[in-house]
Amino acid sequence: MERMSSLAYYFGIKLRFYPSSKQKKIIKLNYDAQRFVYNSYVGCNRTNYHARRFLAVKQINAMPFAFPILNDYEAKLAETVVANDELLAKPKNIRDAYSFLRVKEIDSLALANAIQNYRKAWNNYRKIGHGIPIFHKKRSDWSYQTNCQYPKQKEAYLDNGTAKFIDAKHVKLPKLGVIRIAGLRKLIKDRLLKHVPTRIGTVTIKKTADDQFYLSMQLGSDIAFAQKLPKTQSQIGIDLNLENFLTDSNGAMVANPCFYRQAKKKLAHAQRVLSRRQRRAKQEGRNLWMAKNYQKQRLAVAKLHDKIRRQREDFLQVLSTALIKKHDLVVAEELRSKNLLKNHALSQAISDVGWRRFLNMLAYKAKLYDKEFITIDPKYTTQRCHQCGTIMGQNGCRKLKLKDRELSDLSYSRLECGGKYS
Numbered sequence: 001m002e003r004m005s006s007l008a009y010y011f012g013i014k015l016r017f018y019p020s021s022k023q024k025k026i027i028k029l030n031y032d033a034q035r036f037v038y039n040s041y042v043g044c045n046r047t048n049y050h051a052r053r054f055l056a057v058k059q060i061n062a063m064p065f066a067f068p069i070l071n072d073y074e075a076k077l078a079e080t081v082v083a084n085d086e087l088l089a090k091p092k093n094i095r096d097a098y099s100f101l102r103v104k105e106i107d108s109l110a111l112a113n114a115i116q117n118y119r120k121a122w123n124n125y126r127k128i129g130h131g132i133p134i135f136h137k138k139r140s141d142w143s144y145q146t147n148c149q150y151p152k153q154k155e156a157y158l159d160n161g162t163a164k165f166i167d168a169k170h171v172k173l174p175k176l177g178v179i180r181i182a183g184l185r186k187l188i189k190d191r192l193l194k195h196v197p198t199r200i201g202t203v204t205i206k207k208t209a210d211d212q213f214y215l216s217m218q219l220g221s222d223i224a225f226a227q228k229l230p231k232t233q234s235q236i237g238i239d240l241n242l243e244n245f246l247t248d249s250n251g252a253m254v255a256n257p258c259f260y261r262q263a264k265k266k267l268a269h270a271q272r273v274l275s276r277r278q279r280r281a282k283q284e285g286r287n288l289w290m291a292k293n294y295q296k297q298r299l300a301v302a303k304l305h306d307k308i309r310r311q312r313e314d315f316l317q318v319l320s321t322a323l324i325k326k327h328d329l330v331v332a333e334e335l336r337s338k339n340l341l342k343n344h345a346l347s348q349a350i351s352d353v354g355w356r357r358f359l360n361m362l363a364y365k366a367k368l369y370d371k372e373f374i375t376i377d378p379k380y381t382t383q384r385c386h387q388c389g390t391i392m393g394q395n396g397c398r399k400l401k402l403k404d405r406e407l408s409d410l411s412y413s414r415l416e417c418g419g420k421y422s
Contacts, residue, residue, distance in 0.1 A: 004201045008219035011368075016182040023176050026203055027144075027213070030175065031109045031186075033101055034144040035136050036092055037114040042133050044084040051077045091115050107175045113145040113202075138289075140298065143206035146174050148199075148217075150191075156199035162205045163217070165192050171215065173203065181215065187226060188219075196223055209302035222324040228370040233377045240355050242346065245319075254319065259311040263304060264376045270301045298309040312354050320361035324371050330362055334375035 040111050053076060087093050091112055095101045101111065114206065122131040148163035150156045158165045162174050168184045184192065191198055201218035219225070230241060237249040245256040274297040283290040288294055323330050340346070360373065368371035384391050392399050 002199070002222075004218075004220050004259075006200055007199065007220045009220065009224050011219045011221075013185070013188055013217050013219065013224040015184070015217075017171070017179045017213050017215050018181075019176065019179055019213055023179060024213075026105050026176055027207070029103070030103055030107050030146075030205075031142050031144045031207075033106045033112040034110045035142075036098075037111050038118055038133075038278055040136050041088060041095055041115065041118045042135050044088055045133075048081050048084050051081050055081075077240065091150075105175055109145050109146045109149075109174065110144050113147070113383060117145075122362070136320065141206050141207060141209040141301065145202055146203050147202055150199070154196050158188075158198050158200065159195075159196060161198050161200050168192065174216075175206070179215075191221075191225075195220060198223075212304050212306075226368050229325055231328050232326060234327045235331070236321070236323070236327045237331040240335065240353070240358070242349050244351065245353060257311070257315055257389055258352060259308050259315070261349070263308050267301070267304050267308075270297065270304055273297050273328055274301050312352075316358045316361055320358060320365055324365045324373070326363065326372070329372045329374070330366065332359060332362065332373070332375050332380045334358065335378070 054073070069284040072277075087097060095108070095111060099197070100411045118133055121130070148161040154160065165184070166172055166173050168189050170178050170179050171181055190196075198219055198221045201220060203218075204216040204314060206214045206216065209342045238246045239248075240246050242256065244253040247253045274294070277291070277297050278288065278293040279338050281288055281294050299347060340350050343350075
């Protein structure tokens with residue numbers, strides 16, 4: 001059987017599912033177990049780091065401590081380091097050390113994924129410069145991961161692994177059993193009915209802040225997931241901005257829907273109510289997780305945020321699909337959202353439009369449908385004429401400034417094309 005990494009095509013799906021009360025408890029149990037394992041690795045390694053530093057200093061200063069109790073403390077530290085090293089030596093050791101991790105409802109692959117995620121966090125710290133792994137706290141939205149396993153010497157399909165589709169409306173997951181889903185998109189449903197070889201990889205089970213459950217699956221196959229779209233012999237460039245969502249090279253504009261701005265007043269009111277309930281619960285000394293009125297309002301705020309997210313997601317999906325279907329080549333400016341968000345005057349508006357998400361959609365859809373999407377260096381894109389390539393501010397041309405709003409009224413006599421900037 002081929003490994004996931006050796007397959008030619010990959011695809012990800014996200015499905016909403018509806019667990020029973022018993023299944024919700026098992027999901028929560030697996031999440032708690034995964035979080036405990038991850039935090040145990042963080043805690044043990046932190047303890048070892050500080051203990052080794054203390055012992056290293058003690059070796060340099062070979063003199064015994066003036067107080068005998070500190071010598072005992074040194075010996076206990078050395079024992080702790082050895083015990084933690086043994087605990088972290090093998091993934092199964094931590095499960096053997098804690099009996100509640102051996103409950104039959106807990107998925108062993110969920111614990112293995114927690115350890116793998118911890119190691120990935122350290123790799124990201126060393127290679128990319130992310131922060132060191134920290135403790136995972138309790139949240140209102142959370143997830144855990146498991147994997148689909150297949151019998152040896154058998155080809156992988158959507159319906160013969162430990163995580164599998166029973167039909168278009170039901171899936172079976174490790175430790176959870178059969179669960180009803182909202183329904184499969186046609187692309188995956190056809191593969192299930194036609195029995196196309198498709199391997200299920202990592203499975204992520206997620207609960208959102210508004211108490212909805214979602215299932216994400218990584219799929220792999222040697223057969224393409226989507227048919228190539230017919231060529232249109234059309235090319236287009238797009239410019240993302242805040243006044244309009246985008247303007248293309250043909251002069252057409254797509255209005256910015258401003259979903260967050262539309263819901264801002266209603267969201268602000270809901271958050272003020274939430275703040276008052278939080279303040280009152282703290283004054284009365286009640287735990288927020290047990291304060292019913294606070295939790296009701298937290299859910300109301302989460303639903304408003306989710307509505308904004310779904311509106312934005314739908315808008316970006318429809319627009320990106322339309323661009324890829326109509327054009328063989330789509331060109332956009334490479335936006336560095338992290339740098340743009342440093343402008344506090346525009347950060348809220350930039351976050352609302354979802355530029356980075358839109359560019360990611362164009363990239364994966366172009367690859368999926370055999371089209372081409374490229375991003376270009378943003379340097380001089382505003383100042384360069386798209387007809388002759390002349391850069392404003394050079395060769396005697398006046399530099400374009402932010403105050404120049406009406407671009408159609410600007411005429412540059414020194415442009416090689418002799419026309420207006422557009």
